[in-house]
Amino acid sequence: MANSKSADSKSNKNSNSARRLSFIIVLGAFIIATVYLLTPHNAKMEEVAVSDVIARANDENGDIAKITVSGSELQITLKGKDYATQVSRKDSSGTLYEQGLVNKCENKTGDELKTCQSKYPVVEYVEPSNFWDHFWDIAIIVLPAIALMIFFFWMMKQAQSMNSQSMGFGKAKAKLYGPDKKRVKFDDVAGNESAKQDLAEVVDFLKNPKKYEKLGAKIPRGVLLAGEPGTGKTLMARAVAGEANVPFFSISGSEFAEMFVGVGASRVRDLFSKAKKNAPSIIFIDEIDAVAHKRDARGGAGREDEQTLNQILVEMDGFDNDSGVIVMAATNRVDMLDKALLRPGRFDRHVNVTLPERKDRLEILKVHFKNKPVEKDVDLNALAKKTAGSSGADLANIANEAAITAAREGHKSITNNDLTEAFERVAIGPQRKSKVMTDEERKITAYHEAGHAVVGHVLPDSDPVHKITIIPRGSTGGVTWFLPPEDRSYKNIYELKDVLARAMGGRIAEKIIFGDDAITTGASSDLKNVAELSKDMIVSEGMGKNTRNLVFPSEATGYYTISTGKPYSEKTAEEIDAEIKKLTEEAAKRAEAVLKANKAVLDKVAAALLEKETLEESDISPLMKGASLPTAAKLH
Numbered sequence: 001m002a003n004s005k006s007a008d009s010k011s012n013k014n015s016n017s018a019r020r021l022s023f024i025i026v027l028g029a030f031i032i033a034t035v036y037l038l039t040p041h042n043a044k045m046e047e048v049a050v051s052d053v054i055a056r057a058n059d060e061n062g063d064i065a066k067i068t069v070s071g072s073e074l075q076i077t078l079k080g081k082d083y084a085t086q087v088s089r090k091d092s093s094g095t096l097y098e099q100g101l102v103n104k105c106e107n108k109t110g111d112e113l114k115t116c117q118s119k120y121p122v123v124e125y126v127e128p129s130n131f132w133d134h135f136w137d138i139a140i141i142v143l144p145a146i147a148l149m150i151f152f153f154w155m156m157k158q159a160q161s162m163n164s165q166s167m168g169f170g171k172a173k174a175k176l177y178g179p180d181k182k183r184v185k186f187d188d189v190a191g192n193e194s195a196k197q198d199l200a201e202v203v204d205f206l207k208n209p210k211k212y213e214k215l216g217a218k219i220p221r222g223v224l225l226a227g228e229p230g231t232g233k234t235l236m237a238r239a240v241a242g243e244a245n246v247p248f249f250s251i252s253g254s255e256f257a258e259m260f261v262g263v264g265a266s267r268v269r270d271l272f273s274k275a276k277k278n279a280p281s282i283i284f285i286d287e288i289d290a291v292a293h294k295r296d297a298r299g300g301a302g303r304e305d306e307q308t309l310n311q312i313l314v315e316m317d318g319f320d321n322d323s324g325v326i327v328m329a330a331t332n333r334v335d336m337l338d339k340a341l342l343r344p345g346r347f348d349r350h351v352n353v354t355l356p357e358r359k360d361r362l363e364i365l366k367v368h369f370k371n372k373p374v375e376k377d378v379d380l381n382a383l384a385k386k387t388a389g390s391s392g393a394d395l396a397n398i399a400n401e402a403a404i405t406a407a408r409e410g411h412k413s414i415t416n417n418d419l420t421e422a423f424e425r426v427a428i429g430p431q432r433k434s435k436v437m438t439d440e441e442r443k444i445t446a447y448h449e450a451g452h453a454v455v456g457h458v459l460p461d462s463d464p465v466h467k468i469t470i471i472p473r474g475s476t477g478g479v480t481w482f483l484p485p486e487d488r489s490y491k492n493i494y495e496l497k498d499v500l501a502r503a504m505g506g507r508i509a510e511k512i513i514f515g516d517d518a519i520t521t522g523a524s525s526d527l528k529n530v531a532e533l534s535k536d537m538i539v540s541e542g543m544g545k546n547t548r549n550l551v552f553p554s555e556a557t558g559y560y561t562i563s564t565g566k567p568y569s570e571k572t573a574e575e576i577d578a579e580i581k582k583l584t585e586e587a588a589k590r591a592e593a594v595l596k597a598n599k600a601v602l603d604k605v606a607a608a609l610l611e612k613e614t615l616e617e618s619d620i621s622p623l624m625k626g627a628s629l630p631t632a633a634k635l636h
């Protein structure tokens with residue numbers, strides 16, 4: 001964050017007092033120098049009457065050696081002394097000469113002068129001293145002092161930054177967003193109303209702790225924000241601090257990971273003690289799963305993490321109820337967290353931050369387009385519709401890409417085309433117009449994409465085809481977009497099987513048109529998607545034919561490790577593999593049935609693609625006229 005500052009409060013205090021001290025030193029030096037230069041050297045001078053001075057000056061045996069006249073002041077140096085010890089202030093009546101003070105030795109030279117001077121005082125007139133006469137004298141003393149101070153500061157700064165890099169192991173690198181900084185508010189977080197509601201309560205705790213204490217309510221200590229990456233958890237935590245207007249100490253779990261043994265724990269201690277000193281305040285541990293994963297889940301990899309985690313637990317248990325510190329944490333993986341962390345008195349409040357629904361996506365887009373110039377007809381709604389499954393961060397990214405695209409195209413404001421380009425760019429990658437494709441490659445790509453499109457169009461439970469293009473983008477040669485008419489929370493088995501089949505459609509079309517052995521590497525990402533989805537359907541969703549309603553712990557979910565082995569038999573493992581294979585084969589068969597039955601449509605779509613490169617929804621439906629669903633591809 002540009003507006004964050006280091007919150008090393010201890011060193012802040014240090015440098016503050018150092019600053020104050022050096023200010024005092026400089027000021028002191030200045031005053032002393034001024035006083036020294038402006039006052040007669042002997043501050044305790046005796047005052048004598050002018051008439052007395054004149055009488056003594058004119059006396060052959062007088063005791064005065066020298067009289068220095070400076071403005072209205074006479075300074076008298078006695079015989080045998082080399083500095084003035086007496087002063088006299090001449091009055092305004094007449095000149096000294098008229099009062100009788102004359103330089104008796106004025107016109108004498110040589111020996112005569114000497115004898116005269118041994119009897120009578122030398123009278124000397126000097127300009128009265130004023131500040132500017134002494135400016136440079138003072139500057140000569142003070143400037144080096146200031147230079148020294150600056151050097152001293154620089155050294156301290158240097159030492160401090162070294163400290164935070166290597167010497168201050170135990171110091172938390174926490175960031176403090178002080179109440180005076182530009183703060184994030186709930187308004188900056190679009191959508192997610194239920195999470196905001198939950199957190200509004202936390203804000204109230206921080207603002208009016210008394211209200212709750214009076215009723216004997218325990219103020220929560222730990223709030224865990226859980227949700228997919230980019231859903232705005234970090235943003236939300238900052239908004240809580242912003243709304244409550246309290247200091248916000250934030251550290252990321254991954255920062256602990258790079259530390260030496262024992263350092264993580266001492267950072268935790270440091271962080272908590274700072275927060276307590278600044279209470280009411282918020283401690284925010286971002287990506288807490290990095291330190292607080294299940295203590296056995298990574299095969300003993302984290303002795304250091306374990307210490308850090310234990311220290312977090314110790315600190316949270318050690319809180320007084322009225323400490324006024326609320327600990328927030330965020331994670332993408334609640335299932336990976338150590339259970340000890342979720343116990344009452346620790347992170348016992350859970351706030352789920354979900355992927356935005358269509359309405360929320362529109363709100364988020366509005367937030368991110370707020371300060372960007374857009375054409376009047378720009379359709380954020382259409383973009384919100386297209387971006388099912390996107391997180392807030394994805395949408396922010398699209399908004400930014402749209403602005404960049406508009407700038408690159410030389411537009412004054414963002415157009416619908418910029419929006420579409422930004423969306424596809426974020427989803428797949430930049431267009432590669434310069435990529436040279438042979439006619440053969442273009443033809444293969446056209447049939448491949450047409451294959452996806454025709455299978456998707458014909459199968460009854462697939463989302464409709466939204467757009468097809470054979471303009472290369474990112475690492476793909478072409479893309480076929482399917483767009484759900486609305487956001488869906490669940491998908492049924494028929495829909496998933498249609499997704500598998502239409503994903504196979506590309507490769508199958510290549511096979512039908514160019515022959516069994518002419519298939520290309522263009523299908524590798526399709527096949528990867530098929531493998532992942534079919535595995536998911538069997539292992540996590542209980543959708544296997546022979547393993548219906550059974551789910552299987554997998555390594556990816558942290559249910560077991562290589563050392564503990566699979567928690568099911570070899571036979572079951574084989575069954576799982578067989579089920580996955582069955583799904584893949586079924587998908588290929590259905591795609592083949594559809595494409596063979598609709599070869600004429602496939603040819604038409606491919607030809608249109610070769611001609612126009614990109615087909616929109618309105619181009620696609622007339623081309624698909626006459627397409628039919630063969631019995632072999634029917635599931636129900």
Ligand code: ADP
Pocket residue numbers: 188189190191192227228229230231232233234235236330364367391392393394396
């Ligand atoms: P997380 O911590 O959940 O991974 P972040 O809070 O870091 O996500 O979000 C990243 C960025 O995405 C934010 O800085 C913001 O620009 C944008 N963003 C995410 N969610 C929202 C939202 N609900 N409203 C507005 N912007 C959002």
Ligand code: MG
Pocket residue numbers: 230233234235286287330
């Ligand atoms: Mg985050």
Ligand code: ZN
Pocket residue numbers: 448452506507522523526
């Ligand atoms: Zn494909």
